[in-house]
Each structure stands twice: as structure tokens, then as C-alpha cells.
Amino acid sequence: MENLAIDPTLSTIKHDDVFAIAMHHRFQWEEAQNTYVILFPEGMVKLHGGAGEVMKRVNGQASVGDVVTELKAAFPDATTIEADVIGMFEMAFGKGWIRKI
Amino acid sequence: MTQTSLGESVVQKEIHAQAKNNGVAANITQTQPLWMLAEVTYRCPLHCAFCYNPTDYDKHTQNELTTEQWIQALRDARKLGAIQLGISGGEPLLRDDIEDIVIEAKKLGYYSNLITSGVGLTEKRIQAFKDGGLDHIQLSMHDITEEINNFITNTKTFELKKKVAAMIKNHGYPMVLNVVIHRYNIGHMKEILEMAEALGADYIELANTQYYGWSLVNRSQLMPLKEQVEEAERITNEYRAKVGGKMKIFFVVPDYFSNRPKKCMNGWGEVFMIVTANGDVLPCHSARVLPNMQFPNVRDSGLEYAWKESPAFNKYRGTEWMKGPCVTCPEKMNDLAGCRCQAFLLTGDAESADPVCSLSPNHHLIEKAIEDSKNPVLASQPIIFRTDKNSKKYVAGDKERVEEFHALP
Secondary structure, three states: OHHHOOOHHHOOOOOOOEEEEOOOOEEEEEHHHOEEEEEEOOEEEEEOHHHHHHHOOOOOOOEHHHHHHHHHHHOOOOOOHHHHHHHHHHHHHHOOOEEEO | OOOOOOOHHHHHHHHHHHHOOOOEOOOOOOOOOOEEEEEOOOOOOOOOOOOOOOOOHHHHOOOOOOHHHHHHHHHHHHHOOOOEEEEEOOOHHHOOOHHHHHHHHHHHOOEEEEEEOOOOOOHHHHHHHHHHOOOEEEEEEOOOOHHHHHHHHOOOOHHHHHHHHHHHHHOOOOEEEEEEEOOOOHHHHHHHHHHHHHOOOOEEEEEEOOOOHHHHHOHHHHOOOHHHHHHHHHHHHHHHHHHHHHOEEEEEOOHHHOOOOOOHHHOOOOOEEEEOOOOEEEOOOOHHHOOOOOOOEOOOOOHHHHHHHOHHHHHOOOOOOOOOOOOOOOOHHHHOOOOHHHHHHHHOOOOOOOOOOOOOOOHHHHHHHHHHHOOHHHHOOOOOOOOHHHHHHHHOOOOOOOOOOOOOO
């Protein structure tokens, strides 16, 4: 998920922000396609593995910082993980898939 | 049902979102019926002049699938990978088993959408849908004026639609409005958007009429001028900038005024599957107009056969079936030669280029249609509304103008 990488210091997403899945959106695993999806009125998106790993931790309780810590532990070999995670939050928030608590 | 968002525009939205990438799969060429549209009945209390349903729908109103058959179809489609379910018609609420269908859809993990005119939606039913797990309701609206609403639908439904909109909102549903745009409401774009905002719409789709079924019959009467379409789009863009993310506005561009055809259904048999009231399985809304095609039916064979094996679903997959100028066109993957139904309806050859394309040898047919829409004699012909009586005439082969004359508002 290297193309998510942006400079975290430039982001509007803060480490103590907490997000939940947006109203009228649903995040679920799709067995037939072996992928996570976000469903909403009039559309859906399929998420690559990395994006799915971030979204499945968006639960209205974990902070962005918590998600970064967890993913760093889960994927110790990924070097740009913090920027990737911030980038994913940025995009998901921009697209209205998640809402700030 | 109206010219709904469940068609190509929605699929394009999905693909559009995917194309931006950033962790989102650009998985656009696999064939998988992500969208399942259940046209559960062709019966409808409205008589919209722009309906894309087949003019001979009366033939298909008999012999509707049973609740059990619908539930089986939902299960089979889910196994094939369907996620988004549209429950449409006709007016789906004319069936009394939508509640059962909704419950099953929830159980199976669909994201389900009831596409309705609102006629027949009661407090009791919407509560049952909510309890059953229906995800959203798409309501068709027609205009800000009672006159145009009642005229174009040939019914008195204006007040009812406003009540239903409030009911949808009160039950915590996202408000998704679909407005089909034509000559009679295109001048009211700003007011329509203001109405949507006032109703608390989360999404509004402004769907310019596409010409199939009843709308093709009434094309000269419905088609706006190119300048009107451009003005409507300008107003829409302005409104979108003003309202921000609060209300998502989709403007479905009318293909007659484009130089290239739409990538219809995002490709034949790519991501979209329709099961019609009588069980026919179709790759697009109007495919039954195509000649020499035998569409599979869920009564005879399962959906897996329909999607994977049936000659009908395989016929226009890929590019091998194309003719010139498409077959050698460097842009052929952009639009896959456009719409087969439109090609057939306008040129008589289902495999020819969609005449919307300026490279099509038949493009003059589109130019002629645009000219005809400016012809005051043709434009003032009586509109033929979508009624059982008129449909019976089409079935009987009587394509003369019907005698009912509806004065313009």
C-alpha cells in the first residue's frame, strides 16, 4: 500500500482522532471476492488488503494512534506503515466512508 | 421503476472510485454479478411517460415468480458474488412479500435498496422494512410543481411523495432521491435541488432520460435542447459546490448529446444481473428488445448457468463480436461499443456501433432525433403513457397513436 504514503506532519488526521464507519455505510468481508468492501447507497468499493486492515480497526473506539501501533506490531517489515495508515484515514474521511467521533 | 441509478451510472461511480486507487482495487474486468436487480413486478400505479420498461410489459405481468422463487434467486446470486441488491419493478410495493424478501436479503449479507415511487409505503410497512434490515430506500421524485409531477406520471401523486419522503427520513434511512430529467422539468433544476435539500436528501440523482421502452416512443416530446442540458449541468455544478458533502449530487449525462457512447452496464455481463418479474435473467434493463436472443429463466436453470454458461450472457462479452468501426477503434475498451439495445433500436443491427458515437456510420440517426425534438409538430404529439391498456396495444402489434389525448400542462 505504498501509494497511500504521505507526510504525516502535513495531514489533518491526528493521532488521537477516533473514527467510526459513517452512517449508512457498511464494511464487510466478501468471501466470493476474497476482499473487504464498503457498501453505501448507490455504490461500493473494494479494498486492497492494506486498506482493509486499516478499516477493520475503525470501530468508534480505537484512535488513529492505536491503529498505527497495532499495524506496526502486525506488520513489522512494512517501513512506511504510519504514513500509509494516515493516508488511508485521510482518504476514507475525505470520501465520507468514516466519521469522526 | 424509473430510469434508475442502479444502471450504468452507479457502476461507473464504483469504477470511478476504484480508478482513483489509493488502496482500492481496480478490479474492473472480472465478470461477477456484483449488482443484482430484482424487478419483482411490472405492475405499477404510475404511468410515467419516460419509463424504460418494455412497451410490451403486459406480456410479462402474468406469471410472476413466487416468494420462494425470489428467495432462491437471492441465495443463488449471493453465491455468485452479488452484494448490492435493488428491489424494483414496476412498483415493488404492489407485492405483499417485500418484507420477506428484505429479511432474506439481510440474512444473506446484501446491501439492499428498495426502489420505489412511494405509492403503497405505509408506516407499518416501512417499520417492517427497518426491522427486517433493509438498508435504504430510493424514492423517485418528478418535479417541484404538482402540475408536472401529476402530468408526467399521469397520476395525482405529488403530495404523497412529500409525505413518503418525510417517512423515510423519520425512520433513519438515508434519503436517496432519483429525478428523471426531461423537457418538462429541466428548467426547474435549481428548484428541484432546493427541494431535495429541504427534504434532507443525502443523495440525489438527476438522471437525464435515456431512450428505451416508453421513453423512446415519446422521445420527440421528452428530449430537451442541448442548451438546456448544458444549463442544467451548470446549475448542478454550482449547487454541488455550494452544498458541499452534505448532499451528494449525481448528474447522469444524456448520451444523445455526447460524442462517445456510454459503457453500457459497464459491459455486457460484467457486473450487473437483472431477474425480471417472470424470472427472465437479463444483463441489462432492456435486453429483451434484442432479436434472436433466448434469455435464461430461473424456472428452467439456475443463476449460475445464466451468468456463466448461457449463450445470451456470453454473446457480447469482450470485444470479439464487434464490427467496424469499433473492432479496430483505439477507444473500444473505453465504451465497449456502447449500448447493444440502442444500436438495435435505432439501426436494426445489434452488433453495430452505438449510433451515439460520432464515428458510427449511423450517427445521423441521433442528429435527426435531436432535430426532431425541435420540430414543433412532432413535439406536440400526444404523449403515450405507460398503461396496461397502451401496453396491450403494443402486444397486439397496434403501434398507432393511442386515442387518449393528454393536453400538455
